[in-house]
Structure formats: C-alpha cells, structure tokens
Amino acid sequence: MVTPASPVAVVLGKLLPYLALAFVQLLFILFS
C-alpha cells in the first residue's frame, strides 16, 4: 500500500461518503 492508512480504512473511507450520498438520494426519491 502507498498510504499509511490500513486497507480496511481505505475501503470504508471510500464507501461511507458515497453511502451517505446514496441514502440522501433515496430519501429524495421516496419523499419528494
């Protein structure tokens, strides 16, 4: 790895922001 972060932290750091965005989009679709 070329980063001091652990592989799990890299994966979760990529996934969780997109998860928040996806959930906000879902709420827009359901309730708007």
Place this chain on the structure above:
Amino acid sequence: MTVVFRVPIHGSLPLLLGLSIVYLFALLALGLLVSSRARTQMEAIQIAQMFLLPSIMLSGYIFPLSSLPGPCAVFAQVLPATHFIAIVARHHHPRRHLPATSGTTWRRCWRSPLVLVAGSTRAFQQDHYVEKSAPSA
C-alpha cells in the same frame, strides 16, 4: 401507510430505510470490489455489466426465483438486488411483512456486504493495487 405513488407500505418504514442502507452499502461495496480488481476503466465497466443484467433478469424482478434453473438460482443469491426485492415485496404485503425486531433478517442482510468489503480489502492488500497505481516506466 403510503409514501410515494400511493403504494401502501404495510411493514415498518424505519426498518425499510435501514435495510435500504444495507442494500446501498452492498451495491457500493460491489462497485468498489469490481473497480479494485479491474486494471482499466473499460474493464471495470465491462465487469459491472456482468452484474447489471443478471441483477435485472435473475433477481426475481422480472421472473420468479422458483422458475430459475439451479446454477442461476445459486448465482441469484449472490446478487444484492435479489434480497432487496424480496424485502421490498414483503414490506408491501398486508400480512407477510417483516417483523422489525427480527435479528435473523439483519444478520442475513449484513452477510453479503461484509463479504464484498472483505474482498475489496483483500484486493487493496495485494500488490496488484500498488502495481496498478504505480506509473509505468
């Protein structure tokens, strides 16, 4: 209760939203797994297509799962859409909706995303990722 398109929801709405988070997490983890294994963007797009069409055809969205042949039914269990469609269908059923306190439901739902995240983590641990991201000489 109706939320959108006047479709009645008989199950718990918080449970449906919570399980939607698990489904979104599984889809994102699948995308990350595909892109961490692919060497180029085009390869990642093509691998993603290999999951897109089965997610439509084999998830129970168009054809019932009971009509699928054996190998296809096994592969359908790998797709996150199969489980989410079953969850949504049961939420709209007047009597068979999921109990909000069912621990079995949550345990089953978390299995797929955790496996996908573990696969992505393994891909990041391997030298494959370092070789891919290093500039070629």
